[in-house]
Amino acid sequence: MSSLKLLGLYRALFAIILTFLITSIFFIMSNTNPILAYYYIFVGAFGNINLIIETFVRATPILIISLGLAISFRCKVWNIGAEGQLYMGAMLGTITAIVLGESYFTFPIAFIMSLIGGALWASIPAFMKSKLGINEVITTFLMNFISINFIQWLLAFPFKSPETLFPESDRIPNSSILPILIPYTRMHLGIIIAFLLILPLIHFIITKTTFGFKLKAIGENPEAARYAGIDVEKILFLALVISGALAGMAGFIEVAGIQFRMRPTISPGYGYTGIVIALLGQNNPIGIALASIFIAAIINGSSTMSRMLNQPQGIVDFIQGLLIIFVLASDYILKYMSRRGLIKL
């Protein structure tokens, strides 16, 4: 392993340790033994085979999203609209599946439509970024609110299923549901698609293709990249659209693997969690795979921990917020500590 990759790993581990130290303080303040709390988080995530599968179920959508975000983050396009892109993809995929009904080609077409849904939604801020120079952070975030509010409306009125009392769509046809691989669990084919298909694919794109190389070149120095003959605007546009497509795919896999209906609650903020994971994984697919399992474990484990120790539910979001701050600040803190002679770098 090269020293640079090792540095990325150290950075992430350092951030995780600091985060756990800070959260320990708050556990102690609320009369909870932090070691017991972390023990319950671990048990809740990996305690038995079913819980391990559940952790992978949770990791699947956030892995797909953060792999997409890694592509856009690599060229410093800060897509924070994955949440809205996920909803658009999931909605378009669900509508397609319902319209097509039972058939052999329902799943593949609905799957592709979910990619298109996410990509089209991302193409608006991508166009504004590459052609008009409008900051994508603002536009992608604002478009989340349009997407989610609009889909809430679609599910409450035009697409509301008459069978249920809740704002949700009809059940998607059985032929578009992802098969369960281990009976009596939620281990669906989507997990395999994410970890054994999408993950190597994105790794290949990033490390072995000229597109991946161009992303990196633009991320390091856009002016030099332009000078070297790279069509910077085109790459920025593509990066944002690809990350949107993957977010849309994550949404439809959630529908086809877990929910079987489109619901307004389909994502509890996976689009934002994806940002934390992409940064924790340093935009490196392997790092991202590890980070998504780690964050999924914290999400699942902390709900067990909250129940057992009567702790507030929001600890996950607090941990994610601390993690991202410390990942960013890790270089500075490590340098500061070595200047003070506390550690040797």
Place this chain on the structure above:
Amino acid sequence: MIELIVSLIAITLQTSTPLLLASIGECIVERGGILNLGIEGAMLIGAFTGFIGAYFTKNLLIGLLSSIIGGIIIVLIFGFLVIKMNLDQVISALAINLLSYGICIYFFRMIFSQGSFPYLSELFSPIPIPFLSEIPIIGAILFNQTIFVYIALIIIPILHYLMFKTRYGLSLRAIGENPSIAYRLGINVSEIRYIALIIEGALVGMAGGAICLSMFNVFDTRITAAKGFIAVSIVILGRWNPIGVLGGALLFGFAEALSLWVGTLIIGPISASISQLLSILPYLVTIIALLIGGRKAKGPASLGASFSRE
């Protein structure tokens, strides 16, 4: 009909106020070359600390003060990341937003147990200004408002003066154009930027307080609903100028007021459907406005760029 329109304009002033406070603060900081996209989080924290302060002391003014302090703290953390640590401004802002959200959701449930719904027993009520509030039509619109509206309207000329007529403002704008040259001219870049950030923190925190203490009487993490990002858009559309910012804030406040106002006008079975659909309006208007007006926007030359003395 006139009454309806007056009420629409009065709601517009109310919905514009948080946007105005936040965008004028952002305007100052951006003039000094820092792009702070973390005001969404700072506004949320302001609403949170304002709610906590007002809830436990039963005093709205202490609530207002704590929202200001909450906003300043979060913006100063952002300042530390981008000035002291010299980190990328955009990622630092994303981190600040996620951290603020995490703090609010965790500590709210740490303070108030799961399943309880704390609310404030009173909100800032409109303060009619003697004589002026009795002027027909205009009186009800301009001079019968909450404290936040008055503060926002007073602060515009003050900050305009600060930015364009004082030595501080000159230094700030010089840094925004080129921090290296400003530094070589002997301007203390970090200090000037920190002062701008403190002003912004106070205003953005107050914007959060305005939402929590004068519009709703409960706290929820969805309360700011992208108002921080709309405020940043207003700064772009207002071309980094306090007067332009005022116009932008009124426009977007109007979009929000309209979506609330039309929802109350329509009755019958379709009203729920229409008001849900109308909740998109403020965001849609912002995107369209950026599409039309964001195109040739040129901000301060060093906006968003990192600067270190080495």
